Amino acid sequence: MDFTTTITGMMVAAALSIIITTVYQLTFKGERYSQSFVHTIIIMCIIVSAVMNIISDNAGVAFGLFAIFSLIRFRSAVTDAKDIAFMFFGLIVGMAAGLNQITIAVLLTIFASLVIYFLDRFNYAKGKDTQILKITVPENLNHEDLFEDILENSTESHVLRKVETTNLGTMILYTYAIRCKEKTKDQDLLNSIRERNANLKVSLSYLENLE
Numbered sequence: 001m002d003f004t005t006t007i008t009g010m011m012v013a014a015a016l017s018i019i020i021t022t023v024y025q026l027t028f029k030g031e032r033y034s035q036s037f038v039h040t041i042i043i044m045c046i047i048v049s050a051v052m053n054i055i056s057d058n059a060g061v062a063f064g065l066f067a068i069f070s071l072i073r074f075r076s077a078v079t080d081a082k083d084i085a086f087m088f089f090g091l092i093v094g095m096a097a098g099l100n101q102i103t104i105a106v107l108l109t110i111f112a113s114l115v116i117y118f119l120d121r122f123n124y125a126k127g128k129d130t131q132i133l134k135i136t137v138p139e140n141l142n143h144e145d146l147f148e149d150i151l152e153n154s155t156e157s158h159v160l161r162k163v164e165t166t167n168l169g170t171m172i173l174y175t176y177a178i179r180c181k182e183k184t185k186d187q188d189l190l191n192s193i194r195e196r197n198a199n200l201k202v203s204l205s206y207l208e209n210l211e
Contacts, residue, residue, distance in 0.1 A: 017045035038125035043085040133176040
């Protein structure tokens with residue numbers, strides 16, 4: 001096992017995982033994907049490429065690896081997907097060092113650390129913030145297209161999530177999931193809507209803050 005084989009494997013894994021995660025972002029249909037999850041896919045892909053170098057043609061090491069994994073227990077809730085990747089990262093580097101695979105241990109540490117740094121430094125795969133827009137309108141103004149032109153001009157996407165009555169049926173509350181255009185300012189959007197809803201309550205909150 002030589003330097004070239006190890007570093008080439010990790011570079012190919014990094015490049016292909018970038019393609020995989022780009023496709024994931026382009027085809028994601030939910031309101032917000034986890035940036036940490038995207039980073040974890042890339043980190044784990046690189047680390048597993050090193051693992052395969054370590055355990056190749058060595059059944060004893062492979063069984064030992066599974067035995068080590070079986071001992072792992074999370075004593076507290078994992079709040080970030082990258083926490084799992086870092087634990088796996090440290091485990092594999094330690095295993096490589098223990099098997100005297102010093103070259104792999106050093107290369108994996110340096111290469112994976114650089115990839116992790118640049119993912120964070122360039123904020124790769126940052127999801128666009130989804131906002132929850134709630135608009136109260138008088139019952140006599142109740143129709144779904146009342147704000148359609150405003151939302152078309154101000155957002156990249158908007159979906160009506162819920163319509164409900166409030167204030168003993170005299171008011172209607174619309175709830176939208178929206179993604180604003182970069183040029184759109186929250187206050188400008190709110191002011192435009194207030195001109196249409198008789199200056200009743202309008203609220204705008206970020207989805208990530210609702211959890």
